[in-house]
Amino acid sequence: MKPPRFQYWAPGSLAEALEGLWQLEDQGYTTKLLAGGQSLMPVLNMRLSAPDVIVDLNHLAPELSTVQEVSETLHIGAMTRHYQLESHPVLGARAPIIAEAERYIGHVAIRSRGTIGGSLVHADPSAELPLVLALLQGTVTLQSRESIREVSAQDFFVTYLTTAITSTEILTAITLPTLPPGSGQSLEEVASRPGDFAIVAAAAQVTLDSDEAIHAVRLALGGVSSVPLDVSGSIAFLVGEIPTAQLWIECTQSLADLVEPDSDVHADSAYRKDLTVALSRRALTHAWQRARQGASLGSIGNKGGEG
């Protein structure tokens, strides 16, 4: 479990990194970007990847770790680490599902190093942050020496551990919409042990209008497909309904037929379908309750109260 030989390069700025990546590509070298290293290092040690050059982005952290709110949009630097995400006051108020997701991610040591950009580029279909990006229809900024482009979650996640990023690009920022008024969010998951990748995760956002009818509802699933799956379309018919606990039970029953999860050593397809139904209902119910409370912050600690 030692990595094969590689060259190591730690650029001091984003501009230097982008220039270097362009040059390395030009000269035919294969590269891997090192952010928090929580996925890349095991992959290297198990010799599942053998790049010529490791480009360490950690000196870019000051430049790429800012969190800004600009007109109902959150811009999160790609090198923002999990521990920063879980305790950031702006994110806590404007995208509370991030802090909720972070509670499921790994352990303290992992969260002190791992980054949001690294998690998204690794693109594990059962990971929490890719699920949040899919739920909120966020975008990522992919930058190279020659171009800068905004890519939607749907276009970014291609399949297992594969994204639309090219070898000269760096994911520099994540853009998410802020929580709309009258909304609640929730993320529910089942993992084999606390901190493991989810077997299935469900993330929901419910927006109510002033008479408590559904104005908008979004639902995304992790662990049931090769990418985080936005299934909001399948429950779009709920818009305009006045929700009840029963409504969430009914609207989630059919989700079992919507997904075709793979079986693996942790769970078979049938169990993942069971979880899809149960966790979707729980996430939607919690999101709805939070929307009603109009309190997106304090309610996170109140999990477990079934509707």
Next chain:
Amino acid sequence: MQYVGQRIRRQRDERILRGQGEYIGDIQKPGMVHLAFVRSPYAHARIIDIDTNACRRIPGVIAVFTGEDVTCGPLPLLFPYPSLEAVTQTPLSREVHHVGEPVAVVVALTRYQAEDGVAAVQVQYDPLAAVVGMGQALELTAPPVHSHRTSNRAATIVQCVGTAQAVMDEAPVVVELEMAMGRVSCLPMETRGLLAQWQVFHGQEILQVYAATQTPHMMQRLYAQLFNISEQQIRVQAPDVGGAFGAKEPFYVEDFLVAWVARQMGRPVLWIEDRAEHLMTAVHERAQHHKAAMGLTRDGKILSVVDQFVADTGAYVPWGVIVPIITSTLIPGPYKVPHYRCDGTVVYTNTTPLAPYRGAGRPQAALVINRLLDKAAAQLNLDPFTIRRRNLIMPEEFPYDTGLLSREGTPMVLDSGNYPALMETLEQAGEYHGWRERQRTTLSTAHPIGIGIAVGIENTGMGPHEGATVTIGLDGNITVATGAASQGQGHETTLAQIAADIFHVSVDQVHIVEGDTAAIAYGTGTFASRTAVVAGSAVQLAGEMLQQKLLRLAGHLLEAHPDDLVVAGGSVSVRGVPTRSLTFKDLALRASGPFPGSTFTLPVEPGLSASAFFTPSGATYAAGAHMAVVQIDRETGQIRVIGYTAVHDSGTLINPQIVDGQLHGGIAAGLGTALLEEMVFDEQGQVVTGTLMDYLVPTAVDVPDLTVCHLSTPSPLNPLGIKGVGESGAIASPAALLAAIEDALRMTPVVESLPVRPMTVRHLLTESRKGEEFA
């Protein structure tokens, strides 16, 4: 103050926690090179050709060895058994019998380069049909696991007391059970590792090995046999060892090959097993499939138990077939089973070999008998405590002759115990009736609570022997050398407590030396919950001998009768005359002899040192009763352990805090066996759970708060009345957890396999169509 019985802190922890431990990976030797193994990707194959040319060109690679270079036959069989047809592993064999078996060795200046070399070795295999499942192994059409054998049967084990089947046929109540127990890894935090070097001293070859091992003296003996040299030429040292749990007990081909390569290279060779290698190649355990029946009277008294089982031993028998033998003898456990029959078949498969892991066949035995009792209790509408109480061996019945024979063919007699008291304490400390009350309102909800209990016994403190040499040094402090080896059990504290009490000194003045064949000539090792019992007793015996010598010497020098002497505070003085006194320092100096050339006139042999061996006459039986409380989420199948109580009787406790720790660890292991851990192979014999993302070991967050209580029924079989405890926590725990799950789901035993995962629960609920009612 008497130290035995005190909760004092472990001496070694501060050093380890400060990162000052010295493990194999910390040892550096001048000229040391690194070794890595080329391992088979096939479960069964013949090697046609190995091309090492590309490997030899890798920078840093200095040597490559294949089976053509090594002329060593199969490793010696460690534990013969009459019916065992043993196949042991051959170093760099031309036929591989499980994935991960070494086929070549690469030596390089760094581990990185060695792994580069491994990747460059080209091996051409002729794949052969592989046998993976236990069931498949016994089919008539099954391919052979080893090409030279026609059958895949390794051994048959029969235990028989009375006329079990005949009594079963007549029994008014009969319950049946099928139970398949998954395969688990020992998984110590530190993997295996070895550093070997050959040197010449006074013209004689000396092999020095640092090993992460439980059995340094056994390694020494095996090296002597394999290299055909005297054990006096071999020194095996176990430095700090980071856990073992059975994984570091057998002698592996890697152990031979590292030493062999060091001899070829003429320089020190280091091999550190990585986690992938550990999961693939270090021994596994559990893997048994039982079909059992119990006949009872209508009031729940056991009349007869019949069990048939198949046990997997993997490709080889690295520790004989001890595990299934133990299972077969311990199924009756703490209960009176007047008629008993057990037929075990041990099979070879093309998988990682199996050998004892913490518990060593006893958790399987505890599952069979306790699950049968739960099933009978459900059928007879009896409380699980009640049916157990009606069948326990009573305190006045000890020594209790089980009617069985031990592995050596001698009668298997339980020495002592008080099982009803265990149950009594469990019922109180576990708040059984409180939980039953709380359970009532949850059973019809989406989150039902379940309560399960189990009782298990453990034969501990087995032979053949362990010795101790106790010495008072010129600094007045006491050094104790034993043949045991610590992997974190705290011997440096517990054995010191025993010695400190004999000499009435502070425990800080006692230094324990172990894990070194140069410290004491013979030893057995640390496994089978034996060190406190066997090494502890040896320390007591040797300490008492030294005490006599000390008194004889002091009596001579102080001109007093030994009976009139008092030993206290590191001095010996005449009773009532504190001024007539000699310190241990004075006495040690006098005993070491006057100046060179003078005459030794003291009435004792030179040196304040004494050695003794303890050779136990038989096993002493520890016992434990466990109660688990779980809460199930019917929708997701998730199992939360919300209460756990264990009551144990390990005889005299040397250090209750360390015993608590042993039970905590053992219960965590049992929880892993029951709920999380399983080594999975696919049909081709590939390891599916080859990383710690897929092999799920319980972490601190998975282990609930544990209530641990102790009873003490001293053993009559050793001077201090000690019983072993290292494995105890792992024995009754899986049975208690399974019972709790079934109790929550209100299904009479239907859980037929281990581990029970949330998915298992969901599928059970779906099958019974109970899940939907609560959705």
